Amino acid sequence: MVIEDLMGVVGKHCGSKNRFFFRYLATYPSFYFLNPSTLPSCRQALNRSAYLRRMKIGILGGGQLGRMLLQAAANYPIETFVMENEADCPAAHLCHHFTKGDIRNYEDVYRFGQQVDALTIEIENVNVEALEKLEMEGKKIFPRPSVLRTIKDKILQKNYYASFQIPTSEFVVTENHHAVQALAHMLPMVQKMATGGYDGKGVQVIKEADQLKQAWDQPSVIEKMVNIRKEIAQMVAINEKGETAIYPPVEMIFDPYLNLLDYQLCPAELDQKTRWKAEAIALTVVKNFNSPGIFAIEMFVDDEGDVLVNETAPRVHNSGHHTIEAHYSSQFDMLWRVILGYPLGNTNAIMPSVMVNIIGAENYEGIARYEGLDEVLRIDNAFVHIYGKKKTKPGRKMGHVTILARDRQELSFQSHKVKQLLRVIA
Ligand code: AIR
Numbered sequence: 001m002v003i004e005d006l007m008g009v010v011g012k013h014c015g016s017k018n019r020f021f022f023r024y025l026a027t028y029p030s031f032y033f034l035n036p037s038t039l040p041s042c043r044q045a046l047n048r049s050a051y052l053r054r055m056k057i058g059i060l061g062g063g064q065l066g067r068m069l070l071q072a073a074a075n076y077p078i079e080t081f082v083m084e085n086e087a088d089c090p091a092a093h094l095c096h097h098f099t100k101g102d103i104r105n106y107e108d109v110y111r112f113g114q115q116v117d118a119l120t121i122e123i124e125n126v127n128v129e130a131l132e133k134l135e136m137e138g139k140k141i142f143p144r145p146s147v148l149r150t151i152k153d154k155i156l157q158k159n160y161y162a163s164f165q166i167p168t169s170e171f172v173v174t175e176n177h178h179a180v181q182a183l184a185h186m187l188p189m190v191q192k193m194a195t196g197g198y199d200g201k202g203v204q205v206i207k208e209a210d211q212l213k214q215a216w217d218q219p220s221v222i223e224k225m226v227n228i229r230k231e232i233a234q235m236v237a238i239n240e241k242g243e244t245a246i247y248p249p250v251e252m253i254f255d256p257y258l259n260l261l262d263y264q265l266c267p268a269e270l271d272q273k274t275r276w277k278a279e280a281i282a283l284t285v286v287k288n289f290n291s292p293g294i295f296a297i298e299m300f301v302d303d304e305g306d307v308l309v310n311e312t313a314p315r316v317h318n319s320g321h322h323t324i325e326a327h328y329s330s331q332f333d334m335l336w337r338v339i340l341g342y343p344l345g346n347t348n349a350i351m352p353s354v355m356v357n358i359i360g361a362e363n364y365e366g367i368a369r370y371e372g373l374d375e376v377l378r379i380d381n382a383f384v385h386i387y388g389k390k391k392t393k394p395g396r397k398m399g400h401v402t403i404l405a406r407d408r409q410e411l412s413f414q415s416h417k418v419k420q421l422l423r424v425i426a
Pocket of ligand 1: 061062063064065066122123124396397
């Protein structure tokens with residue numbers, strides 16, 4: 001039993017005067033030799049200490065998602081452990097225990113997992129075999145390793161959608177470069193490498209027949225390009241009892257010239273029928289995984305108004321960052337509720353919101369500097385998150401800003417203002 005737990009129990013049941021006494025005692029090793037039978041009023045309480053005991057939770061990965069998880073963890077009785085290769089990663093200084101290690105390495109993950117009660121991830125690129133072994137030995141993993149196995153491999157992920165009749169874009173699985181050449185009838189198409197990519201890496205668009213030769217020589221999914229009307233995402237949490245909590249959908253607005261995410265709006269502007277479709281699809285995706293956790297389901301609404309699943313992330317996600325300030329229970333708070341077995345939180349929005357990613361500017365690489373932060377901090381209802389990454393490079397996610405406002409036009413105006421003002425340079 002952790003000493004603070006014992007003090008908590010003792011204090012609660014023996015009055016505050018004694019609590020100070022025990023706090024004093026606890027600073028000395030002799031406390032460990034106290035016989036609980038001499039504290040009859042506390043004995044019963046000690047038996048219930050498992051409930052009060054801080055749970056030891058490990059997070060694999062120490063980037064911005066881990067960092068924001070830790071910020072939310074501070075509200076609950078959790079002892080946090082993080083493993084990541086870089087000792088100065090964004091999450092390293094916010095956890096109780098940091099382990100330098102490779103989340104893709106079997107031994108590292110297995111050893112890290114043995115010291116905690118439960119594990120979660122903040123990036124999919126983790127060693128699933130070690131997690132499977134830990135799960136067999138009784139550790140709780142959020143999400144279950146079987147889900148990670150399916151999602152990490154784009155081929156398995158697409159087959160999963162197909163096997164549950166979940167609408168997704170037309171696709172063909174290819175083993176190598178040669179197999180792609182025979183798919184001219186699917187042009188324009190998107191090639192997604194089966195494994196290894198994230199944040200747009202490992203994905204390429206092939207528009208015309210003479211570009212087919214650029215196809216990667218890797219096991220891949222070839223998807224027929226969808227005529228996209230809107231890109232939306234929906235976060236869903238599911239606990240061990242199978243109860244679900246679904247957040248309102250968000251809408252991604254892309255820059256038509258740069259083809260980059262411009263900003264993300266919540267709630268998405270959708271007619272009621274489309275909203276119902278998206279919600280039903282997102283719930284179907286999540287429920288069939290048979291795993292507690294939190295999931296982001298990225299979807300397209302096509303020209304015909306059909307909703308198609310693009311990808312699922314089995315973790316907290318960029319499309320849920322606005323929930324920190326704009327919703328009663330944030331995606332990070334929600335995941336802790338799932339892990340700790342607490343009631344699920346309220347997903348309703350307090351106010352409509354917009355979220356802008358702060359991305360490393362083109363042509364700058366090195367120690368990060370933030371230009372225009374002062375002006376952005378002057379905006380009413382703007383919430384700035386700088387992730388604490390030491391080095392910037394073009395396109396790297398360095399932070400985000402969430403703005404709350406009732407009016408959609410105001411949200412759009414403010415998000416453009418933030419994008420113009422704030423630059424990450426070196
Ligand atoms: N992440 C995980 N999957 C997708 C993303 N964006 C987050 C995680 C991870 C971090 O991005 O928090 O640790 C890695 O960011 P970077 O800039 O070091 O590549």
